[in-house]
Amino acid sequence: MSSMDPDPAATPDLEAGGGVPAGSTPPDTAQTSGLSAPEPRTSHRFPPTGVAAVIAVIALVAVFAIVAIVLIASLG
Numbered sequence: 185m186s187s188m189d190p191d192p193a194a195t196p197d198l199e200a201g202g203g204v205p206a207g208s209t210p211p212d213t214a215q216t217s218g219l220s221a222p223e224p225r226t227s228h229r230f231p232p233t234g235v236a237a238v239i240a241v242i243a244l245v246a247v248f249a250i251v252a253i254v255l256i257a258s259l260g
Contacts, residue, residue: 197208 197204199205
């Protein structure tokens with residue numbers, strides 16, 4: 185397998201410090217893209233803990249509303 189970077193000794197217009205003279209274009213490095221490994225398949229279902237949390241929030245809101253209604257009714 186060849187290196188991704190070009191050989192500095194064989195690169196035209198490359199100065200000793202690794203720079204290029206004004207007006208020259210530095211050599212391009214090969215690009216790679218994409219994933220290195222396949223991604224695991226994800227589940228599209230709602231987890232049981234999420235269902236429990238939603239039910240708990242609904243119950244808490246219902247209890248708050250009932251207590252608020254009872255308190256308002258007892259004032260009048």
